[in-house]
Amino acid sequence: MSLPLSQATIVQFGTSRFLLGHVAAFAGAALAEGRSSEAVLVVQTSARPEGKVKAAALARQNSYPLQIKGLRGGRPVEEQISINCIAGCMIAQDEWGQLTQHFIDTAQWVVSNTGDSGYQVADDSSLAAVPTSFPGKLTKLLRARFLAGKAGLTLLPCELISRNGEVLKEIVIKLAQQDYQDASFIAWLDAECCWANTLVDRIVSASIEPVGAVAEPYSLWAIQQTPGLEMPFTHDAIDLVDSLRPYELRKLHILNLAHTFLVDQWRQQHLKYSVAYVREAMREPKLRDILSNAMNNEVLPVLAKELPEMDLEGYWQSTLERFENPYLNHRLEDIANYHCDKLERRVMPIVQMAKLYSVPTPLLSEALQRGGVLRQ
Incomplete structure (x- = not known):
């Protein structure tokens, strides 16, 4: 059964096999076990053709297989789970207006995994019709939410960057200062949005075509306690910690x-x-x-x-x-x-x-x- 977009309070930037085998899998488990009602909207951030193919598959089927393969307690494990937490998938380049409206009306949490160069901005600007970089897109979406008078969001970046939440916050605020010169927007980003540092640890070794992932049994998502932090779901692999x-x-x-x-x-x-x-x-x-x-x-x-x-x-x-x-x-x-x-x-x-x-x-x-x- 398809989930309504109105339930997709988690906006996931990236269609990577890692996110499908880690955060989205946790969201799916929590939803299936009745520990959460929060679904996921996946956003394809780049214009890569292979990414668009995966995004189209996610939008079409709303669920995907996750194979767990490895050892647990010394014994071989080979399981397949259907992850059913995806309410939709949008391609940022093609559906920017719809994505913006969803970000204003429904989003409460943002998850990202945009690769080693995901935080690079170069000469990008959030004033562009559709910014090219992830920080540029995020700044523009946050600006729209701020102008609509909505509350701040919780951001849970999963990039393998030390202090990833703090680093992303610094980049977004710098872009906002450059593009808008609006002190009240900067204050909103600083005080109303929760930017959590996180550490992910799981090997997601392969993709399943057209969309899906193969992951090891081990998983960890350590999240640093931050003022205002509320998680969308609980999971045995999530540790809320004082320091990462x-x-x-x-x-x-x-x-x-x-x-x-x-x-x-x-x-x-x-x-x-x-x-x-x-x-x-x-x-x-x-x-x-x-x-x-x-x-x-x-x-x-x-x-x-x-x-x-x-x-x-x-x-x-x-x-x-x-x-x-x-x-x-x-x-x-x-x-x-x-x-x-x-x-x-x-x-x-x-x-x-x-x-x-x-x-x-x-x-x-x-x-x-x-x-x-x-x-x-």
């Missing part, structure tokens, strides 16, 4: 660091032609054993000092299970891109912290030396 910093550090220095350390050892042990995927690396004792050694004797002891309240061991065990996922083809060659930069962001801070806590880090230090990040 411990969650960011845990993810960066356990999951991401482990990926980068694996690449270092994969190269060092000359396994490029016999091991292609992370799941294969987990079955290679020479790789798994040295990774476990580095994590258990160097990384976790340091993080235990830095993040004493976090369940580091539990997160590491869930990370191992995610790495072992038999359905996920996560190529080590892909993880190896920008290896030196990743060493500097993911590994170097642990080695620096370790000095403060007198924890030896021979394996991590050798990886940094091989990458040219740390001199002998």
